[in-house]
Amino acid sequence: MKYMILLYGSQQDYDVLSGRATDRPAMSAEQVAAMHKHMETFHQALAESGELVDARGLSEPVHARRVQVRDGAPVVTDGPYPETQEVLAGYTIVECASFDRATEIASGLVDPDAPGGYVDVRPVLEGVEDLAG
Amino acid sequence: MSEAASSVEGLLRALAPQVLGALVRRYGHFDSAEDAVQEALIVAASGWPRDGVPENPRGWLITVASRRLTDLLRGEQARRRREDTVARWVLPEQWQAPAADRPPADADDTLILLFLCCHPALSPASQIALTLRAVGGLSTAEVARAFLVPEATMTRRISRGKQRIRDSGLRFAPPTGPERADRLAAVLHVLYLIFTEGYARTAGPGLLRGDLTAEAIRLTRLVQRLLPDDPEVTGLLALMLLTDARAPARTGPNGELVPMAEQDRRRWRADQIAEGIALITAALPRGVVGPYQLQAAIAAVHDEAPDAAATDWAQITALYKVLLAISENPVVALNHAVAVAMSRGAPAGLALLAELADDARLADDPRLPAARAHLWELTGERVAAREAFRMAAARSTNLAQQRYLNARADRLAGEPPTVGGGGAG
Numbered sequence: 001m002k003y004m005i006l007l008y009g010s011q012q013d014y015d016v017l018s019g020r021a022t023d024r025p026a027m028s029a030e031q032v033a034a035m036h037k038h039m040e041t042f043h044q045a046l047a048e049s050g051e052l053v054d055a056r057g058l059s060e061p062v063h064a065r066r067v068q069v070r071d072g073a074p075v076v077t078d079g080p081y082p083e084t085q086e087v088l089a090g091y092t093i094v095e096c097a098s099f100d101r102a103t104e105i106a107s108g109l110v111d112p113d114a115p116g117g118y119v120d121v122r123p124v125l126e127g128v129e130d131l132a133g
Numbered sequence: 134m135s136e137a138a139s140s141v142e143g144l145l146r147a148l149a150p151q152v153l154g155a156l157v158r159r160y161g162h163f164d165s166a167e168d169a170v171q172e173a174l175i176v177a178a179s180g181w182p183r184d185g186v187p188e189n190p191r192g193w194l195i196t197v198a199s200r201r202l203t204d205l206l207r208g209e210q211a212r213r214r215r216e217d218t219v220a221r222w223v224l225p226e227q228w229q230a231p232a233a234d235r236p237p238a239d240a241d242d243t244l245i246l247l248f249l250c251c252h253p254a255l256s257p258a259s260q261i262a263l264t265l266r267a268v269g270g271l272s273t274a275e276v277a278r279a280f281l282v283p284e285a286t287m288t289r290r291i292s293r294g295k296q297r298i299r300d301s302g303l304r305f306a307p308p309t310g311p312e313r314a315d316r317l318a319a320v321l322h323v324l325y326l327i328f329t330e331g332y333a334r335t336a337g338p339g340l341l342r343g344d345l346t347a348e349a350i351r352l353t354r355l356v357q358r359l360l361p362d363d364p365e366v367t368g369l370l371a372l373m374l375l376t377d378a379r380a381p382a383r384t385g386p387n388g389e390l391v392p393m394a395e396q397d398r399r400r401w402r403a404d405q406i407a408e409g410i411a412l413i414t415a416a417l418p419r420g421v422v423g424p425y426q427l428q429a430a431i432a433a434v435h436d437e438a439p440d441a442a443a444t445d446w447a448q449i450t451a452l453y454k455v456l457l458a459i460s461e462n463p464v465v466a467l468n469h470a471v472a473v474a475m476s477r478g479a480p481a482g483l484a485l486l487a488e489l490a491d492d493a494r495l496a497d498d499p500r501l502p503a504a505r506a507h508l509w510e511l512t513g514e515r516v517a518a519r520e521a522f523r524m525a526a527a528r529s530t531n532l533a534q535q536r537y538l539n540a541r542a543d544r545l546a547g548e549p550p551t552v553g554g555g556g557a558g
Contacts, residue, residue, distance in 0.1 A: 011207070018200075062206045063160055067224070074224035078162075079210035 002053060002095045002124035003102035005109055009089035011081070014060045035111075042108055046094060051105070057090035099123065137182040144190060145174050145181075146351075149270030152194045154242020157305045160202060163249065164295035165209065167267050169202035170194070174270060222302065243268060244359050245307050247352075250294070251320045254301045259294030260323045261330075266291055269348055279345050280330070317360075321369050321425065324353050328373050332380075333531065346377050367416035368426030374409035375432035378402040390537040394441040406436045427456040446476035463492045464500065471504050479511040499528035503538060510545065519545040 012022040017035075019026045027035075046052035064087070066080035081087050092109060096102050102121050111117045149170060156166040173194050187193040213220055250263040265271045265279075277287035308316040331345025353370045360366045382396035413429040431452045438444040453469035466489055474482020486505050495501045506521035522542035526535045 060203055062203055062210060065161075076222050076224055078220040078222075079206060082214065083207075083211070
């Protein structure tokens, strides 16, 4: 079974990461390096256990485009999110024995230093027939 | 400029279109991306000569420009949110074309940028300014200096051009199908205009304009490397090289214009002539002969003559005749008439020039009276020649050219020549 672990962040979280203070202090170079190191070893371990399917980070929300259709024509909105809105910032897809194992993996992706920080785990459908189940 | 600074500048100018291409491909927003790249270039131009060039200069510039773009977009989005105007745009219909119509993704970004900057929706002045900045990597101040206009004027010209591109919903992709030939012709025309703008004034007070000819040649070289099989692109490069080769002999010690017949041909740049001739010789047999190839061929005939008297005017006349047949242009007709005069005698040329006298497109052009003046002088009609030289001088807006034409008129009146004198022309 595949599970997607979703990580969230606002534009402000990206700012803190890129060394810009908001209402929180900016992360130091050491903190950023430590975070990268953690993500690397974390995913390396998943790859070695054969549980890693894919892991990606998304660019800053400011670069998002929202596409809608109005009167039959696709309409694009540049930068649709307010700066404080939490949006999808990245994901890790794992293939593992159970939801509980996926949840265990997910706990390693929660930033322990961010109060109230969280990630979501969602089972991935393998086909439309799963929807009926 | 120090050696380090000038080598950094060359590197930055070469990287500018690649970095802009990468940014627009990834994030869109051509107009803001172009500003972001300019700012990254400025940071690099001051930092690199001092601190050294980073290991991956292209990656460095892309990173810095991306960060800057993010800031610009955030500022813009925040402002819009305050004003409660969302940045919405309708996806242009051509973006929804079937995938099979899509050009290959690896199409060269520099070429796409050129197509974008030379889009027919833009005025020629905007096309030129935007090309020099976005593709040439020149700053607004440099472009403004080259065109002798205030920087604020050039800033407006560039932002108007970018606004047009944004409003036209142009996709970052090369034109395809029948549109492509027209769009390439527009690119070549802009490069040609940059060249002539520089060349026409190399003798004037704006000596910096010589930079424009060099820049036109550099950009045309770039296009020629990307499209080596297009004979008109090669023709244009050859034309520029063969024309610019004469630049050292075009002006006398006091900045006065020296006509080709009187130029010291030993001062012509032999390497440029050799390269231009090799290019045009290779391009000509490749099928359709276009106007740039013909003009390059004419320039080659001039450049190959050891002295003015040895010029193969019959060959030049024949080439102008072909050129005239494909482009209805009074200046070409004028040059053809001069070539006829040189190969068959002044009266034959004067007869052809008389036909152009009523052409409204030449009404303010000094070239027609100047050509007639030269030929009347040859046929001994001194009074008509003098009047025509005076009229040509009055029409000219170039100081060196005015001084040359007035000197010719004075010579016919038997007045003492003033060429090289210190007085006002």
